[in-house]
Amino acid sequence: MSQENLGMKAFTAGExxxxxxxxxxSAGSGTQVEYADAGDDFIGITAGKVVSGDFVxxxxxxAGRTFKLTASEALSVGATLYGxxxxxxxxxxxxxxxxxxxxxxxxxxEIIEGVLDNGLASDIDGASVAVEAENANGAIPVxxxxxxxxxxxxxxxxxxxxxxxxKVINWHLISRDTTAxxxxxxxxxxxxxxxxxxKAKGTADDAVVAGGTIVAEQxxxxxxxxxxxxxxxxASFDVFVTVIKIS
Numbered sequence: 001m002s003q004e005n006l007g008m009k010a011f012t013a014g015e016x017x018x019x020x021x022x023x024x025x026s027a028g029s030g031t032q033v034e035y036a037d038a039g040d041d042f043i044g045i046t047a048g049k050v051v052s053g054d055f056v057x058x059x060x061x062x063a064g065r066t067f068k069l070t071a072s073e074a075l076s077v078g079a080t081l082y083g084x085x086x087x088x089x090x091x092x093x094x095x096x097x098x099x100x101x102x103x104x105x106x107x108x109x110e111i112i113e114g115v116l117d118n119g120l121a122s123d124i125d126g127a128s129v130a131v132e133a134e135n136a137n138g139a140i141p142v143x144x145x146x147x148x149x150x151x152x153x154x155x156x157x158x159x160x161x162x163x164x165x166x167k168v169i170n171w172h173l174i175s176r177d178t179t180a181x182x183x184x185x186x187x188x189x190x191x192x193x194x195x196x197x198x199k200a201k202g203t204a205d206d207a208v209v210a211g212g213t214i215v216a217e218q219x220x221x222x223x224x225x226x227x228x229x230x231x232x233x234x235a236s237f238d239v240f241v242t243v244i245k246i247s
Contacts (some may be wrong), residue, residue: 007059007062008058010055010056012053013053014029017035017049017052018087019070020068020111021045021086021087022089023045024043035085037084038082038095040083043061044061045058066114067114069081069101069112071090071112072089073092074106077101081097082095082098083095097117100115101113144159145158148238149176149231151235153230153231155186157188164245165220166221167221167243171214171239171240172240173211175204175206175207176206176236177236181201181234183229183239185228185230185239185241187218188228193218195219195227197213199211199212220246221243
């Protein structure tokens with residue numbers, strides 16, 4: 001029998017927890033929580049201080065209210081908030097933005113009021129469902145694009161620094177002139193590796209061209225690496241790459 005709550009729910013603390021900290025479910029548990037660190041998703045904010053093993057009340061993340069939050073650094077009013085280590089918040093960009101500061105924080109450990117954005121669709125980065133999802137779920141694809149390319153005979157960044165580890169699952173081009181050129185994707189980390197085989201762009205202006213072979217040994221890209229495109233001849237085109245986040 002299902003049980004509903006009104007925005008607050010009791011969990012077991014998986015570690016000592018301070019009040020007003022972001023928490024996530026412990027791995028493999030639906031009843032235990034621990035601090036959410038920088039870049040981690042979270043389910044809510046602790047309402048009080050507890051020791052490991054005790055029950056802790058968690059204000060579940062949802063729109064329509066504000067939350068008391070613990071700052072990890074000085075914050076200005078109106079600052080865009082991101083998750084920080086030990087369940088705190090910061091304006092240092094790690095992962096997606098999670099909300100907005102409504103009060104000033106002058107130093108680490110100060111308590112401020114903030115409003116959370118509740119995971120707006122504009123912030124989806126593929127982190128909510130990974131490529132190896134449970135049977136009941138599907139993976140959320142993420143599309144990276146580089147438009148207006150006029151010369152990629154020296155590899156051009158599609159993404160200068162990938163925000164997460166990902167797997168390339170599809171790609172395509174849109175020709176923007178009548179010049180023939182062979183196009184391929186590369187992983188720009190260190191010595192570039194070819195992610196794909198060459199694909200002929202063709203000579204039809206504005207034609208959509210499906211991408212070529214994706215190399216199995218090179219289709220997984222590390223966070224922080226560069227996703228690049230390389231052309232054999234100077235030509236104009238747009239390129240679109242679909243990926244899925246992996247752990």
